Amino acid sequence: MRKLMWGLLVCCSIICVNWSAAVWAKPPHVLLIMVDDLGFGDPACFNPDSKIATPHIDRLAREGMRFTDAHAAGVVCHPSRYGLITGQYPFRADVGAWPKRPVIESGQTTLASLLQSQGYATAMVGKWHLGFDERGYDQELRGGPADRGFENFFGFRASTDIPPYFYIRNHRAEAPPTDHIAAHNSPDWTKIQGEFWREGGIAPGLELKNVLPRLTDEAVAVIRKHAPRSSAQPLLLYFAPTGPHTPWLPAEEYRGRSAAGLYGDFTMMVDAMIGRLLAALEEAHMAEDTLVIFTSDNGPTWYPEDVARTGHDSAAGLRGMKGTHFEGGHRMPLVVRWPGRVRPGTVSRQLMGFTDVVATVAATVPAPLPAGAAADSLSFLPVLLGTQPEDRPIRETLVVGQSLRRGNWKWIEGREPVAFGKPQLGTVPTQGKAPGMLFDLANDPAEKLDLASQRADLAEELRTELQRIRSTTQTRR
Secondary structure, three states, X not given: OHHHHHHHHHHHHHHHHHHHHHHHOOOOEEEEEEEOOOOOOOOOOOOOOOOOOOHHHHHHHHOOEEEEEEEOOOOOHHHHHHHHHHOOOHHHOOHHHOOXXXXXXXXXXXXXXXXXXXXXXXXXXXEOOOOOEOOOOOOOOEOOHXXXXXXXXXXXXXXXXXXXXXXEEOOEEOOXXXXXXXXXXOOOOOOOOOOOEOOEEEOOOOOHHHHHHHHHHHHHHHXXXXXXXXXXXXXXXXXXXXXXXXXXXXOHHHOOOOOOHHHHHHHHHHHHHHHHHHHHHHHOOOHHHEEEEEEEOOOOOOOHHHHHHHOOOOOOOOOXXXXXXXXXXXXXXXXXXXOOOOOOOEEEOOOEEOOHHHHHHHHHOOOOOOOOOOOOOOOOHHHHOOOOOOOOOOOOEEEEOOEEEEOOEEEEEOOOOEEOOEEOOOOOOOOOOOOEEEEEOOOOOOOOXXXXXXXXXXXXXXXXHHHHHHHOOOOOO
């Protein structure tokens, strides 16, 4: 019996050592993909009734883990991106200052600076939207990605409907926006949908319809350039394409291919660009060693009348859209693929937020987080590895803008009657005159019944908790 027990112990030790070595022997490459304004219900892997084909996102889900309760750090672009890159809630910074100065402070830990300190090559391609020190577009643009941990950056200052329009490489405009482009709208969509962009400066020769494929070309080039040294140095590539945010400008080969109009066609094009990156990883023999994280920055610009017209629900039955604190504004499709570590085809219902990406990636390296860094980031590595029971939440609370989740209960501060000029409460009544709304997502995931008056004590408790968290300097434990 003693020999048997000793044999079992040795076998278990070997298995544990081998498993540990498989996880920790070599830090993975990291491909972080954040698309722009994609709804929870757009990818078919999250919504079987989607009218948009997304084969490459679906493939990631088949080969990895889907999170069904993952949330953006904000309900619009720039706060969400801040939370993703820094690991802290956007209310801790002046994120609204992005048009004139950097939102991320000099010396502040970011996902890129953390991995760079661990020997990673770091690159970003795409939409930054977190500000530069702007002293003229013929001058150096400091305080952006190339000063916040990314060795190389190629991309856009913000969205492709916010002028001026020009490419930036590292610290300089590839060509300053010295030409002018007139405003444009699509007659069959609202004024902020379709082929919509604002008037302003534009770089000579730049065409907005070419931005998405150009960014993809640059991201593929990063992978190909790194491939020869990939066995010796891990790579972080943050790819932040400008679609399917407006303007919806699908190439001719995608027009009319979806059943969700121009938006669906452009989303199919975004999915194809993701496919190009995944193919580049395989061609470089890097796919098996790469942790891929895919998500979107906030909910879609998709109104109830769009659902009625196309039959496509971009929020998959969730209430609200981009700009609202209802679930449709910030519950995001999130997929993680890590061959040999994350079991294919798995699903997690764990509550998690974008701020958790920093701590999770740090744990996979592993890299210690400096004191005070990633103030609101919790590691979800145990979930990815399948060692965290679903009934044991890693997160007890999560703040998204003016809302607080605790378990299945959700508090929204304020009444939130409109988003982008249109009513969002619809015909659903809100109860009483409470200073906010309370929803039980376990029984009411579509947030149809406001319980703030019926459960006044709980509403006040969550409201107080939100205020308490906002008064702290960090929630990471």
